[in-house]
Amino acid sequence: MEKKIILKLSGLTRRFGPVLAADHIDLELREGEVLALLGENGAGKTTLMNMLFGEYIPDEGEVLVRIDGELRPLPPGQPQAAIEAGIGMVHQHFALAENLTALDNILLGAEPLMSLRRNLAPMRARVERLMAASGLKAPLDERVGAMSVGERQRVEILKALYRDARVLVLDEPTAVLTPQEAESLFQSLRAMVAEGLSVIFISHKLHEVLAFSDRIAVLRHGRKVGEMATADADRARIAAMMMGEEIAPPERPPARPGAEVLALEGITLHGARARDRLEDVSLSLRGGEIIGIAGVSGNGQSALAALISGLRAPERGEIRLEGRALRRISPREMIRARVGRIPEDRHRDGVVGAMSVAENLVIERLDDPHVQRLGFLRTRAIRENAERLCRAFDVRGPGVEAPARLLSGGNIQKLILARVFDLSPRVILANQPTRGLDFGAAGEVGRRLLEARERGAGVILISEDLDEILALSDRIFVMHAGRLHEARTRDRARIGLMMAGHFEDETAWGGGLTAQTAGEARP
Amino acid sequence: MMEFLDIFLNESFWTASLRIATPLIFGVLGALLCERAGVLNLGIEGIFVVGAMAGWMAVWMGASLWGGVLVAALAGAAFGLLHALLTVPLGLSQHVSGLGITLLATSAASFIYRTALPDVKSPPRITPFQPLDIPVLSDIPFLGPVLFQQTPLTWLALLMVALVWWVLARTPLGVAIRAVGDNPDAVAAQGLSVYALRIGAVMAGSALMALGGAFLTMSAFDAFFFGMVNGRGWISIALVIFASWQPGKALLGALLFGMFEALQVRLQTQAGALVPSQIFLMAPYVLSILALVFVARRADYPRALLKPWFKGQR
Numbered sequence: 001m002e003k004k005i006i007l008k009l010s011g012l013t014r015r016f017g018p019v020l021a022a023d024h025i026d027l028e029l030r031e032g033e034v035l036a037l038l039g040e041n042g043a044g045k046t047t048l049m050n051m052l053f054g055e056y057i058p059d060e061g062e063v064l065v066r067i068d069g070e071l072r073p074l075p076p077g078q079p080q081a082a083i084e085a086g087i088g089m090v091h092q093h094f095a096l097a098e099n100l101t102a103l104d105n106i107l108l109g110a111e112p113l114m115s116l117r118r119n120l121a122p123m124r125a126r127v128e129r130l131m132a133a134s135g136l137k138a139p140l141d142e143r144v145g146a147m148s149v150g151e152r153q154r155v156e157i158l159k160a161l162y163r164d165a166r167v168l169v170l171d172e173p174t175a176v177l178t179p180q181e182a183e184s185l186f187q188s189l190r191a192m193v194a195e196g197l198s199v200i201f202i203s204h205k206l207h208e209v210l211a212f213s214d215r216i217a218v219l220r221h222g223r224k225v226g227e228m229a230t231a232d233a234d235r236a237r238i239a240a241m242m243m244g245e246e247i248a249p250p251e252r253p254p255a256r257p258g259a260e261v262l263a264l265e266g267i268t269l270h271g272a273r274a275r276d277r278l279e280d281v282s283l284s285l286r287g288g289e290i291i292g293i294a295g296v297s298g299n300g301q302s303a304l305a306a307l308i309s310g311l312r313a314p315e316r317g318e319i320r321l322e323g324r325a326l327r328r329i330s331p332r333e334m335i336r337a338r339v340g341r342i343p344e345d346r347h348r349d350g351v352v353g354a355m356s357v358a359e360n361l362v363i364e365r366l367d368d369p370h371v372q373r374l375g376f377l378r379t380r381a382i383r384e385n386a387e388r389l390c391r392a393f394d395v396r397g398p399g400v401e402a403p404a405r406l407l408s409g410g411n412i413q414k415l416i417l418a419r420v421f422d423l424s425p426r427v428i429l430a431n432q433p434t435r436g437l438d439f440g441a442a443g444e445v446g447r448r449l450l451e452a453r454e455r456g457a458g459v460i461l462i463s464e465d466l467d468e469i470l471a472l473s474d475r476i477f478v479m480h481a482g483r484l485h486e487a488r489t490r491d492r493a494r495i496g497l498m499m500a501g502h503f504e505d506e507t508a509w510g511g512g513l514t515a516q517t518a519g520e521a522r523p
Numbered sequence: 524m525m526e527f528l529d530i531f532l533n534e535s536f537w538t539a540s541l542r543i544a545t546p547l548i549f550g551v552l553g554a555l556l557c558e559r560a561g562v563l564n565l566g567i568e569g570i571f572v573v574g575a576m577a578g579w580m581a582v583w584m585g586a587s588l589w590g591g592v593l594v595a596a597l598a599g600a601a602f603g604l605l606h607a608l609l610t611v612p613l614g615l616s617q618h619v620s621g622l623g624i625t626l627l628a629t630s631a632a633s634f635i636y637r638t639a640l641p642d643v644k645s646p647p648r649i650t651p652f653q654p655l656d657i658p659v660l661s662d663i664p665f666l667g668p669v670l671f672q673q674t675p676l677t678w679l680a681l682l683m684v685a686l687v688w689w690v691l692a693r694t695p696l697g698v699a700i701r702a703v704g705d706n707p708d709a710v711a712a713q714g715l716s717v718y719a720l721r722i723g724a725v726m727a728g729s730a731l732m733a734l735g736g737a738f739l740t741m742s743a744f745d746a747f748f749f750g751m752v753n754g755r756g757w758i759s760i761a762l763v764i765f766a767s768w769q770p771g772k773a774l775l776g777a778l779l780f781g782m783f784e785a786l787q788v789r790l791q792t793q794a795g796a797l798v799p800s801q802i803f804l805m806a807p808y809v810l811s812i813l814a815l816v817f818v819a820r821r822a823d824y825p826r827a828l829l830k831p832w833f834k835g836q837r
Contacts, residue, residue: 078714080714095708095709097702098705098826109713110713111695113715115695118694
């Protein structure tokens with residue numbers, strides 16, 4: 001039986017300056033259907049959804065919603081109208097006030113503004129009924145600022161449900177969730193879809209899209225380039241549609257490891273939270289190899305990264321760079337020793353958003369005579385350096401003089417790569433280097449890391465993405481509860497078990513609980 | 524030493540403390556309301572001057588005392604609207620606009636005063652608010668004079684503390700104001716107008732600030748002269764941080780400052796011979812700075828304070 005169309009986007013178009021962010025996009029959504037919207041970064045997915053929700057005014061086209069049995073156009077640019085028509089939006093960057101409780105966030109805008117008293121009891125009862133029906137649980141009286149990412153997301157969805165959403169739009173809902181949280185989210189959504197809710201979700205995780213959606217629409221460069229039933233889809237075909245070409249995984253020629261470039265000897269770091277601790281970590285990295293470090297996030301990876309970046313000094317143990325023990329540990333020392341750092345949070349730790357692309361490219365070598373002379377910046381040399389690097393690393397954006405915050409996530413990562421490689425590093429620390437990047441940009445990062453390995457650099461690759469670890473690493477370690485274990489296998493299932501704390505060797509058994517508690521990510 | 528303790532036992536000390544605190548209570552509440560919505564209002568010092576001028580002049584021109592209070596509040600709201608228009612939809616720097624408002628409002632008050640009274644040497648006086656003498660209550664020992672010999676504007680200030688607290692904590696509007704000062708996107712995504720909430724909060728806050736000024740000319744004194752505001756606006760801005768943006772603590776902060784000031788006057792007369800009087804004049808400010816240093820380190824600023832928000836830009 002054909003279900004009724006509940007939402008129709010017709011010819012939606014939006015320009016940002018000369019860029020066509022959305023180019024005459026048509027989409028239909030039926031009752032109780034899950035539509036996945038796929039596309040690379042910058043393909044126009046978020047722009048499209050913002051037009052749907054009235055946050056952007058489209059240059060052309062309209063949004064039609066079934067109201068009282070017929071499709072009617074929504075007035076453009078009015079979120080209020082979209083909410084009233086039953087559209088609920090869960091933004092990738094949550095739209096929650098952190099100083100308010102979950103309940104206040106849900107009720108915000110849903111009660112008449114000008115009244116001297118609030119009648120909370122019936123409203124709270126309604127939220128509780130929604131929580132019971134949907135399986136989305138959140139502590140209603142806790143301030144959102146104190147909540148985990150998973151809880152915040154549940155509050156976001158409850159907000160939409162409280163406003164009687166019939167269409168739920170989720171923008172990359174699992175980008176910030178642990179696999180366990182993501183699975184429970186999908187379970188709840190499935191239950192609600194069975195009750196007639198329609199869902200549009202944006203993702204670039206193919207396995208989720210294949211497992212959860214009924215239909216897939218692919219966007220590329222602001223245009224809809226394909227649409228298919230999920231039953232007829234397969235990975236290769238979708239990837240090809242997104243990229244506009246077939247993509248091959250990067251080739252990894254056999255390693256030619258050289259001398260040891262970085263050694264950690266019995267390193268211990270103390271910390272209040274489990275994620276900040278390291279216990280007796282030893283590692284020997286040789287030039288010309290990539291060591292992959294797998295693990296559920298929050299098991300000490302950030303502590304390890306901070307150590308190698310020079311941000312934290314160990315309480316016990318020794319760090320050696322090319323056989324020389326480091327006494328003073330600081331980021332400056334690490335840069336001098338030619339350790340290239342690709343930080344986990346590229347927006348926060350990787351660039352200074354307000355400074356130009358050119359300045360960000362030289363920020364690690366301000367004492368270099370090519371950059372300054374007698375304390376004065378050599379602006380022309382800096383600009384030429386930036387133009388050269390941006391060409392070589394394909395950093396695209398509004399130009400080298402523009403502030404770095406204007407670049408997209410993928411281009412910021414390329415900027416950081418350019419800065420790291422320009423240092424001709426001997427050691428590269430790549431912490432979650434492809435998180436949130438699309439295929440194209442992620443592939444580029446992988447190729448560059450392999451290239452550095454060919455040139456004789458040692459690379460430490462920390463990633464939650466096991467596929468990435470397997471594709472790029474010569475040796476694989478697993479991080480769990482602050483300890484590091486060599487995997488000595490490339491079997492996914494066995495590595496997965498180790499990530500959960502089950503080790504076949506004698507050293508550390510019985511951390512199974514820690515993996516789950518550490519899995520709840522906090523911002 | 525005993526003399527020192529006597530100061531605190533004397534009811535006139537507490538009466539004076541509350542009186543001195545009154546304009547600050549208005550000022551802190553006003554600044555707090557603006558900042559809770561995410562807008563710093565450094566126009567406060569000028570808005571105090573305008574409130575003092577407008578209230579007094581309205582009465583001098585024949586309005587009733589309460590009529591003068593209303594005129595002062597409206598004049599404050601008008602300058603608040605200007606600040607809000609510049610900083611909210613236009614997104615200009617809140618610091619620059621606020622300081623500009625202070626300069627503009629101070630000069631405007633001076634200009635109007637000079638234009639209306641071209642040849643006056645000493646400013647004309649009005650009959651100010653008198654202490655509310657409530658028969659039985661005023662005769663309660665100690666508490667009676669402290670609380671019940673204050674003017675109606677002091678009572679209004681205390682009432683405003685309760686009102687602002689109630690609105691912020693217990694009404695949907697208050698929830699929305701707190702939300703817009705933390706994350707305007709959350710407010711917009713729920714279909715409320717960020718601009719309307721912020722402009723409204725800044726106007727209401729500015730009206731409160733102006734009442735602080737009006738208290739000076741219509742209650743504490745009986746005429747307007749230049750320099751009478753004397754930094755009370757700036758003190759209020761500092762006290763907001765001391766109060767962690769909470770109305771109850773705002774009252775406490777204002778009272779504390781009032782006590783320092785009252786104490787300063789009394790110590791001067793008692794020990795004036797030994798210590799230069801400037802030390803005592805300085806004392807309230809030094810103590811406020813010290814108090815701030817300890818409190819502000821833990822201050823939990825409204826997250827969106829100073830950050831402009833534009834429609835359609837997430």
